[in-house]
Amino acid sequence: MKKIAIKNLYTILLLIILLSFGCTKNLEENPKSIIAPSTFYANDADFSAAINGAIRPLYSGSTHMYVTSLMTAGAEDVSSRPTAPELLMFDVFKPTTNYSFVLNYWTNYYQSIIACNDLIANLPKAKISESNKVLYEGQARYIRALSYFYLVRIFGEIP
Numbered sequence: 588m589k590k591i592a593i594k595n596l597y598t599i600l601l602l603i604i605l606l607s608f609g610c611t612k613n614l615e616e617n618p619k620s621i622i623a624p625s626t627f628y629a630n631d632a633d634f635s636a637a638i639n640g641a642i643r644p645l646y647s648g649s650t651h652m653y654v655t656s657l658m659t660a661g662a663e664d665v666s667s668r669p670t671a672p673e674l675l676m677f678d679v680f681k682p683t684t685n686y687s688f689v690l691n692y693w694t695n696y697y698q699s700i701i702a703c704n705d706l707i708a709n710l711p712k713a714k715i716s717e718s719n720k721v722l723y724e725g726q727a728r729y730i731r732a733l734s735y736f737y738l739v740r741i742f743g744e745i746p
Contacts, residue, residue, distance in 0.1 A: 628709035634723045641702035641730050644695040682741060692741055696734040703731035 628632050676682040682689045706727045710720050738745050 619691075628713055630707070631715055633708075633718055634706065634713065634715065634719070637702065637706045638723060638726050638730070641699050641706065641727060642696040644702070645730075645734070647695060681743070689741070692737070696738050699734045700731050703727040703734075 628637065676689075707724060710724055713720065715723075737744070
C-alpha cells in the first residue's frame with residue numbers, strides 16, 4: 588500500500604513539473620481568419636456571400652422540410668386533417684413553440700432578417716458600384732420581406 592502511495596506521489600510531482608514548464612511561452616494570438624462585420628463587407632464577393640448567407644436559413648432544417656405545410660398553413664386540406672392534429676394551431680394563427688418545427692420557423696426566419704439588416708446597414712460605406720449596391724439592397728429587402736411574410740402568415744402579428 589505504501590508503494591502505491593509513493594508511486595502516486597511521484598506521478599503527481601512529475602505532472603506538476605511537466606505542466607509548469609509546458610506554459611513558459613506566452614500565447615500570441617494573431618488570428619488570420621476572423622471575419623468581422625467591420626472588415627467583411629468590402630467587395631462584390633462579400634456581398635454575394637452575405638446574400639447567400641441570408642437565404643441559407645430559409646432552406647435549413649425543418650424550415651425547408653415543412654415549406655409545403657407552411658404555404659398552405661391554415662388551409663383546410665392541411666390543418667383540418669385528422670391525421671395532422673398538430674397543424675390545427677395554424678387555423679387560428681396561434682402556433683406554439685412546443686413543436687420544434689414551429690420554433691425552427693421563428694429562429695430561421697429571424698436569422699435571415701438579421702443577415703439582411705446587417706447587409707443593408709453596410710451598403711452605404713461599401714466600395715462597390717452603385718448599380719451593384721441597388722442590386723444587393725433589392726435582394727436583401729426582398730428576402731427580408733419574404734421572411735416577414737412567412738412569420739406573419741404563421742404567427743399573426745409579430746414584433
